[in-house]
Amino acid sequence: MNLGSVLDYLYGLGAILVxxxxxxxxxxxxxxxxxxDRIAAISIIGTKTLVIITLIARIYGQLYFLDIAMVYALMxxxxxxxxxxxxxKGALD
Amino acid sequence: MEILIDIISIICLIGGLFFxxxxxxxxxxxxxxxxxxxxxxxxxxxxxxxxxxxxxxxSSAAVGVRLGLLIIFILITNPTAAHVIARSAYKTGRRPIVxxxxxxx
Numbered sequence: 338m339n340l341g342s343v344l345d346y347l348y349g350l351g352a353i354l355v356x357x358x359x360x361x362x363x364x365x366x367x368x369x370x371x372x373x374d375r376i377a378a379i380s381i382i383g384t385k386t387l388v389i390i391t392l393i394a395r396i397y398g399q400l401y402f403l404d405i406a407m408v409y410a411l412m413x414x415x416x417x418x419x420x421x422x423x424x425x426k427g428a429l430d
Numbered sequence: 431m432e433i434l435i436d437i438i439s440i441i442c443l444i445g446g447l448f449f450x451x452x453x454x455x456x457x458x459x460x461x462x463x464x465x466x467x468x469x470x471x472x473x474x475x476x477x478x479x480x481x482x483x484x485x486x487x488x489s490s491a492a493v494g495v496r497l498g499l500l501i502i503f504i505l506i507t508n509p510t511a512a513h514v515i516a517r518s519a520y521k522t523g524r525r526p527i528v529x530x531x532x533x534x535x
């Protein structure tokens with residue numbers, strides 16, 4: 338049993354653990370008492386989803402998943418900025 | 431050399447998972463919006479960066495460049511998003527909680 342197979346096993350285990358952390362953040366997004374709590378939780382879920390996409394790209398050997406991860410990071414960032422600006426100003430202009 | 435890179439990659443993977451877990455726990459347990467942002471933005475940036483670094487050490491040059499771009503993008507955008515969230519929370523009238531001996535406002 339060399340270190341390469343150990344690394345493949347650890348990447349799969351890490352993807353499952355990051356999924357458990359996404360559910361921990363989703364609890365805060367559900368019960369969060371104020372709106373910025375929910376926005377922060379959704380932003381954190383976006384970052385963790387990006388990590389899961391790159392881990393799946395490594396596990397299955399599909400390299401074009403990394404481009405999808407880039408687009409996902411961009412859209413998560415734009416969504417967070419837009420919702421936070423809407424909460425601050427009451428309008429998106 | 432191969433074994434050394436594998437060991438560094440395993441260390442980065444476990445460190446990244448640890449920091450991501452600490453960030454999620456802080457988001458779940460801390461009492462205030464500003465405390466939660468303080469816990470999660472730093473831990474999430476460092477944890478995701480370490481995990482992507484662990485993947486970049488194992489891959490070829492083209493994939494490594496893409497993962498490096500993702501790390502730089504996360505390092506720029508994650509603190510910016512946390513700053514905008516904290517500013518919107520402050521502008522909409524939510525003040526941070528203070529300790530009992532510090533109520534001079």
